[in-house]
Amino acid sequence: MQKFINQPDDLARELLEGFAQVHAGKVRVTDGLVVRTEPKPSGKVALVTLGGSGHEPALSGFVGEGMLDISVAGDIFAAPGAARVLDALRAVDNPAGTLLVILNHDGDMLSGNMALEMAAEEHLNVRSVVTCEDVSGGPRSEPANRRGLVGCIFVYKVAGAAAEQGRSLEEVAAIAQRMADNSATLAVAASGATHPQSGQALGSVPTGEMIIGMGQHGEAGGGQQALASADQTAALMIDVLLADLEAKPGDRLALVINGTGATTLMEQYIVWRAAAAVCAERGIEVVRGACGEYLTVQEQAGFQMFVARLDDELIELWDAPANTPNWTVR
Amino acid sequence: MAQDKSYQAWLDMLNAAQAQIADNEEQLGALDAHAGDGDHGASMNRAMGAVQEAIAGMQGEGVEELLKKVSGNLLRIDAGAIGPLLGTLFRGLAKGAAEGKGLNAGGLADMFRAGLDALRGQTKAQPGDKTLMDALVPAVEAMEGAAASGANARSTLAQAADAAAAGAAATTDQVAKYGRARNLGEQSKGAADPGATSLSLMLRGFADAVRDLLDDDDDPETPNA
Numbered sequence: 001m002q003k004f005i006n007q008p009d010d011l012a013r014e015l016l017e018g019f020a021q022v023h024a025g026k027v028r029v030t031d032g033l034v035v036r037t038e039p040k041p042s043g044k045v046a047l048v049t050l051g052g053s054g055h056e057p058a059l060s061g062f063v064g065e066g067m068l069d070i071s072v073a074g075d076i077f078a079a080p081g082a083a084r085v086l087d088a089l090r091a092v093d094n095p096a097g098t099l100l101v102i103l104n105h106d107g108d109m110l111s112g113n114m115a116l117e118m119a120a121e122e123h124l125n126v127r128s129v130v131t132c133e134d135v136s137g138g139p140r141s142e143p144a145n146r147r148g149l150v151g152c153i154f155v156y157k158v159a160g161a162a163a164e165q166g167r168s169l170e171e172v173a174a175i176a177q178r179m180a181d182n183s184a185t186l187a188v189a190a191s192g193a194t195h196p197q198s199g200q201a202l203g204s205v206p207t208g209e210m211i212i213g214m215g216q217h218g219e220a221g222g223g224q225q226a227l228a229s230a231d232q233t234a235a236l237m238i239d240v241l242l243a244d245l246e247a248k249p250g251d252r253l254a255l256v257i258n259g260t261g262a263t264t265l266m267e268q269y270i271v272w273r274a275a276a277a278v279c280a281e282r283g284i285e286v287v288r289g290a291c292g293e294y295l296t297v298q299e300q301a302g303f304q305m306f307v308a309r310l311d312d313e314l315i316e317l318w319d320a321p322a323n324t325p326n327w328t329v330r
Numbered sequence: 331m332a333q334d335k336s337y338q339a340w341l342d343m344l345n346a347a348q349a350q351i352a353d354n355e356e357q358l359g360a361l362d363a364h365a366g367d368g369d370h371g372a373s374m375n376r377a378m379g380a381v382q383e384a385i386a387g388m389q390g391e392g393v394e395e396l397l398k399k400v401s402g403n404l405l406r407i408d409a410g411a412i413g414p415l416l417g418t419l420f421r422g423l424a425k426g427a428a429e430g431k432g433l434n435a436g437g438l439a440d441m442f443r444a445g446l447d448a449l450r451g452q453t454k455a456q457p458g459d460k461t462l463m464d465a466l467v468p469a470v471e472a473m474e475g476a477a478a479s480g481a482n483a484r485s486t487l488a489q490a491a492d493a494a495a496a497g498a499a500a501t502t503d504q505v506a507k508y509g510r511a512r513n514l515g516e517q518s519k520g521a522a523d524p525g526a527t528s529l530s531l532m533l534r535g536f537a538d539a540v541r542d543l544l545d546d547d548d549d550p551e552t553p554n555a
Binding site: 008009012052074075076077078079080081082083084105106107110111113114137147195197198199200202 | 359362363367368369372373376402404405406407408409410411412413414415417418452453508509510513
């Protein structure tokens with residue numbers, strides 16, 4: 001393993017220390033929770049999420065105005081404990097209520113659901129939305145088999161914007177759910193990653209091959225095939241995503257290429273442009289887009305292609321101000 | 331059996347479970363590496379550390395309080411699914427202790443049944459799905475069988491540990507239905523489930539501790555059970 005680290009057990013704590021110091025104007029770490037430096041005004045719905053570390057900048061990079069109030073960061077690739085999620089729900093408790101966004105992974109779901117039960121026992125006003133947009137996990141009719149990938153970030157974006165506008169918990173939850181329901185992601189890997197604590201190789205990919213459907217811990221999800229060009233790979237993947245969304249001519253989409261660690265921005269832009277071209281051929285309008293590293297898998301080469309069908313309201317919320325370490329709209 | 335002996339037994343059981351996990355940390359990591367991310371040994375060590383902190387914070391309040399503290403600490407660690415699952419199991423054990431279940435065959439069977447019921451509130455995993463349920467369910471059934479046949483606590487825990495070990499070993503040929511290994515499908519065969527293995531190790535520790543602590547006077551057979 002060729003990584004610049006110290007003691008394996010200290011990774012999560014040390015990375016959060018550095019992260020909070022770099023972004024001191026926006027976030028701070030209090031009792032292991034990543035919170036906003038300037039708390040959201042009381043009376044607005046709070047947004048909380050949880051997840052393992054090692055996927056930087058996700059998830060804590062999206063704490064700030066217009067997005068998350070608290071990110072409960074776990075250890076490397078390991079969900080935080082339910083009691084710590086409850087700490088976060090208590091910390092943001094306010095009359096407007098709280099939305100907890102949970103990515104569909106077994107550890108996150110167990111901790112998140114237990115925290116919800118404990119919060120209910122304390123009469124905290126909390127609702128939850130689960131993101132499960134990985135199309136390689138199974139058909140849309142089986143959401144439990146679909147993992148939550150990079151799509152969570154755009155749920156934070158639109159739900160966070162709605163919360164800032166002072167919308168009710170019911171409305172914020174409905175917006176988050178609508179975004180989640182209209183999202184689809186497919187991942188491809190051209191190399192595996194290394195677990196930075198155990199040194200274990202995660203999901204090796206033979207030279208000259210790629211694996212489509214690889215999750216965010218290097219889990220295999222299907223299709224190993226010969227490494228293809230950017231245009232060919234993009235065409236293959238966008239085809240699956242558009243079919244999953246049942247996208248029709250006239251639909252308006254967001255298209256995001258999320259690099260997973262070792263795929264350059266150069267490659268991401270080339271892939272983005274190829275996928276957008278396929279949409280254009282089919283009369284589907286790509287109205288918003290992004291390329292970059294939002295949710296990574298250590299040094300894995302590859303990317304997650306994310307699409308979401310947007311309506312007027314979701315576009316307005318997508319464009320609303322946000323001021324977080326890794327997503328800013330002015 | 332006197333209440334203080336029961337408390338001492340649980341302290342010994344938890345310590346012995348930790349020793350079993352520590353002795354097998356590398357093996358647990360290797361099992362997890364087959365279809366997961368190889369950190370199960372480290373996660374279990376962290377879980378056992380949380381158990382030790384619970385023990386250190388005790389002032390002899392009794393078995394129920396001990397198991398509650400263990401549960402609370404396990405729910406606080408960052409170890410993926412392991413924290414919630416073991417935390418829930420111990421919450422169920424504490425509930426059993428709160429109902430006055432003692433360290434005898436029937437009491438142990440009732441406590442572990444309560445632990446299993448609590449877990450079923452959190453996961454739909456069944457035996458055969460390649461999870462810790464493959465060790466826990468046969469262990470609880472073995473305890474209930476032992477209790478029905480009038481066994482003592484030592485024999486009950488020994489039978490439970492054997493059943494859990496057999497259940498964990500049988501997961502080698504199973505296809506994972508939960509966790510990251512699920513995504514590997516058929517490739518998840520060929521190694522035992524790490525969670526089932528660590529649970530069977532903990533039960534082995536429980537059994538060894540009680541065997542070493544109790545004698546026939548402390549731990550009579552219960553023919554009237």
